[in-house]
Amino acid sequence: MSYQNILVETHDKVGLIRLNRPKALNALSDDLMSELGTALLAFDAQDEIGCIIVTGSEKAFAAGADISVMAGFDYMDVFNGEFITRNWETLRRIRKPVLAAVAGYALGGGCELAMMCDFIIAADNAKFGQPEIKLGIIPGAGGTQRLPRAVSKSKAMDLALTARMMDAQEAERAGLVSRIVPADKLMEEAMAAAVTITEMPRQVAMMVKDSVNRAYETTLSEGMKYERALFYSCFATEDQKEGMKAFLEKRPAVFKNA
Ligand code: CAA
Numbered sequence: 001m002s003y004q005n006i007l008v009e010t011h012d013k014v015g016l017i018r019l020n021r022p023k024a025l026n027a028l029s030d031d032l033m034s035e036l037g038t039a040l041l042a043f044d045a046q047d048e049i050g051c052i053i054v055t056g057s058e059k060a061f062a063a064g065a066d067i068s069v070m071a072g073f074d075y076m077d078v079f080n081g082e083f084i085t086r087n088w089e090t091l092r093r094i095r096k097p098v099l100a101a102v103a104g105y106a107l108g109g110g111c112e113l114a115m116m117c118d119f120i121i122a123a124d125n126a127k128f129g130q131p132e133i134k135l136g137i138i139p140g141a142g143g144t145q146r147l148p149r150a151v152s153k154s155k156a157m158d159l160a161l162t163a164r165m166m167d168a169q170e171a172e173r174a175g176l177v178s179r180i181v182p183a184d185k186l187m188e189e190a191m192a193a194a195v196t197i198t199e200m201p202r203q204v205a206m207m208v209k210d211s212v213n214r215a216y217e218t219t220l221s222e223g224m225k226y227e228r229a230l231f232y233s234c235f236a237t238e239d240q241k242e243g244m245k246a247f248l249e250k251r252p253a254v255f256k257n258a
Contacts, residue, residue, distance in 0.1 A: 001042070005032035008039050013050040013198035014191060015043035018057075025063035026056045028109045030087065032066075037090030044094045050198030050205070050258065052094065053190050054117055055101040056110075058183060061126070064108025067135065084109075084140045091116045095206050097197050101190035102126045103183055107165070112141035115150060118209055120176065121190050122168040123183035128176060130156075131163035149216055150176045201239035201255045 001008075007018040017039050019026040026032075036054070043049045056062055065084070073083065091098065091113070100114040103123035111128045114120050130143040138144060139160060148156035151174035159166060168180045181189040197205055207230045214226050234240050239255045246253035 001038065003035045003039065005029065006035045006039060010049070011191065012195070013048055014194040015039075015046070015049045015052040016191075017043075017052065017054050019055070019062055020057075022057055022059075024066065024068075025060035025105060026110070027064060027066040027068075028062050028088075028113065029066040029069060033087045033090075037087050040090060040094050040098070044096050050096065050200075050202055051194040052096060052098045053101055053194050054098060054113070055103075055187065055190065056106075057104065058123075058125075059104040060110070061100070061102040061104060061106040062110030062113055063105045064110050064132075065140070070135075070137075088113075088116075088141050095209070096202075097194075097205055097209050099190060099194060099197075101186050102128075102177070103186050105165075108132050108139065108143070109141050112139060112143050112146065115142060115146040115176070118212075119178045120171075121186065121193060122171060122177040122180050123186040124168050124180050125183045126168040126171065126177070126180075127165040128159075128171050129163065129165040130160040131165075133160060134163045146216075147176075150174070199255075199258055201237065201243065202257045203237060204234060204239060207234065 005021055007020045009016045017036060019032065021027060021029070021032060040052065043052050077083070098117045100117035100120045102114050102120055103126055105127050106114045107129045108131060111130060130139045130147060132139050132143070143160060147159065155174050158164070168177065171177045172180050211227045211230050215223050218226070239257055242255060243253045
């Protein structure tokens with residue numbers, strides 16, 4: 001498969017997708033989002049792959065949806081074209097862990113795309129924001145929904161109403177990113193995290209992802225029921241037997257399904 005707007009690489013069990021429209025700071029055009037969805041689904045279906053990284057460039061993870069295209073849209077274009085939902089939601093269908101390695105700008109749809117991933121590792125030069133209000137629109141790919149869940153109502157309102165950017169340190173304090181690393185070590189650190197995940201029992205990693213994501217979709221008691229069902233099902237796997245046996249025998253586990 002050849003892509004025009006992304007670069008796709010496989011590193012052993014890690015699938016790497018790099019957004020690649022450098023001249024437009026990786027603005028998320030319809031074509032880019034379709035290619036991203038195709039590449040994500042392909043990695044999800046590929047047996048050897050255990051974890052996926054989505055990244056951009058040193059200057060920009062992504063500076064948002066493509067303004068040059070949106071500028072020409074009217075209501076019927078976005079309504080009939082199912083703008084945003086049509087090909088932006090593919091990421092949510094991916095069952096394997098997807099981590100975002102973010103350097104530079106993650107603005108508007110770029111911030112929203114990073115938030116759709118399972119966790120975010122930020123370079124120390126990363127900048128996050130929802131500046132859509134300056135364009136006369138509200139965030140359209142989860143900025144008003146995922147951001148308050150990630151960083152509190154107050155900070156989400158601040159960012160979306162004032163359009164200010166938040167640096168990596170503030171984003172980490174607020175809980176948006178899981179860790180900050182030096183910009184020149186971003187890919188090394190992201191790859192190390194991804195490799196660690198690929199060494200875990202695959203189905204259990206997928207269950208962790210599924211169960212944590214459920215926490216954002218349901219009540220605590222329903223979420224607990226969901227977690228318990230998945231927890232019980234772990235005991236039907238060979239990898240649970242091996243993981244616990246290896247612990248008791250004081251040796252590293254050799255998982256069959258890693
Ligand atoms: N769409 C299209 N093109 C974009 C873009 C975007 N979101 N962001 C940047 N570009 C283009 C610029 O137009 C420019 O192109 P030219 O060289 O052809 O003029 C090129 O990328 C470089 O950008 P700048 O010259 O502006 O670079 P800078 O370093 O001076 O500024 C920036 C960087 C602060 C990120 C600035 O580019 C910027 O503010 N970009 C827009 C950010 C934004 O508003 N994002 C929200 C988009 S709406 C959205 O995402 C809706 C949604 O919720 C899904």
